[in-house]
Amino acid sequence: MVIESAMEYGRVVNMDFKSNDNRIWLEDADGNEVAFLEYAKEGPDVVNILHTVVDDSLAGRGIAGELNKAGAEKLRSEGKKAVLSCSYSVRWFEKHPEYQDILYTEDSDKEEDHR
Numbered sequence: 001m002v003i004e005s006a007m008e009y010g011r012v013v014n015m016d017f018k019s020n021d022n023r024i025w026l027e028d029a030d031g032n033e034v035a036f037l038e039y040a041k042e043g044p045d046v047v048n049i050l051h052t053v054v055d056d057s058l059a060g061r062g063i064a065g066e067l068n069k070a071g072a073e074k075l076r077s078e079g080k081k082a083v084l085s086c087s088y089s090v091r092w093f094e095k096h097p098e099y100q101d102i103l104y105t106e107d108s109d110k111e112e113d114h115r
Contacts, residue, residue: 042083
């Protein structure tokens with residue numbers, strides 16, 4: 001997944017996120033992990049977003065937000081819901097109502113029962 005929105009010295013750079021079943025991460029040109037979003041399976045279609053971490057050298061470039069956006073889009077495409085333990089993710093989802101549909105609520109269980 002490539003995201004073009006982070007600023008590096010005033011210019012847009014590509015963010016090529018990698019992912020597996022419980023993480024989305026960004027590597028630098030040398031292959032070192034410099035940022036990640038980590039989540040754990042809570043149920044068949046529910047994950048708990050645990051951490052959003054960005055290396056201090058990249059702070060303030062919008063990477064944490066892009067990680068959360070990538071995570072939200074991945075979960076949505078997989079038909080999964082999210083519980084939020086990460087304080088950054090809680091704030092990010094509050095600011096992005098377009099992703100509220102992936103947040104797990106007690107009503108989420110009722111929706112599953114009616115399918």
